[in-house]
Amino acid sequence: MNLFLHICCAPCTTFPLAQLRLKGIAVYGYFYNPNIHPYREFKKRIQGVQQLAEISDLKVEIDNTYGLTEYLRKVVFHEQQRCPLCYAMRLEVVVQKAKEREYEAFSTTLLYSKYQDHERIRNIGEKLAIQYDIDFYYEDFREGWKEGIEQAIAMDLYRQSYCGCIYSEQERYDKAFKKYAEKIKL
Ligand code: SF4
Known part of the structure; x- marks a missing residue:
């Protein structure tokens, strides 16, 4: 099988790539993440993916286009x-x-990633697969969480x-905001 693999970042790619190759699947990667901010962080993650490649x-x-406006x-x-909006906007382009x-x-x-809404991602991928008449390859790569970190x-x-967007950056570093976000389920 040949597989078009959306890459969110380098560390999250190590384990899935090794698994897919073990199964004889030919992988072609695609970095498309308008959700990563600010600009210097976006560039750092691209460099990480280039290094891994x-x-x-x-x-x-x-895709080098910095997508702050598109994302917002x-x-x-x-x-x-x-x-969910962030997953869908990326997977639809993919x-x-x-x-x-x-x-x-x-x-x-x-x-x-253990930190993402796994079932939601699977659901979006499967719906897009039906809509576009192409297979969505599903595997629970979280099983290799530790191994992936060690490889990275x-x-x-x-x-x-932090995950990527400016909201997740604030949640990571601003303790008061984190409490507020948890309270209103942001
Ligand atoms: S935390 Fe931000 S970057 Fe991460 S999935 Fe959610 S919206 Fe996207």
Whole structure:
């Protein structure tokens, strides 16, 4: 099978990539993440993916466009739903490209993270697969959480401390905001 794999960041790619290759799946990576802010963080994560691509001999297309405006236009006034909107906005672009380029399936490294809404991501991927008539490759990559971290450390990859958007950055570092966000389920 040839697979178009959405890459959210380098550390989340190590384990899924190794697993997929073990199964004989040909992987082509695609970095598309308008949700990563601010600009210098976005660039750091791209560098991490380039480093991983070189070490792992992985072909990756990188969308260098800094998508702050695009992302905010999707989520402002819908902040409580921002993660599902964020998954969908990325996966919709991924599935369209996979279909145009005639890949057999698409998937995402978001399925590796313990911090994401795994079932929601799976659900969005499966719905898009039906809509675009292409397979969504599902695997619970969270099983390799520890192994993936060890691989990322061994490769000396940049490991971020927050998910990506400016909201998640504030939740990570602003304790008062974190409490407020938890209270209103932001
Ligand atoms: S916390 Fe992560 S998944 Fe949720 S909106 Fe922000 S960047 Fe996207």
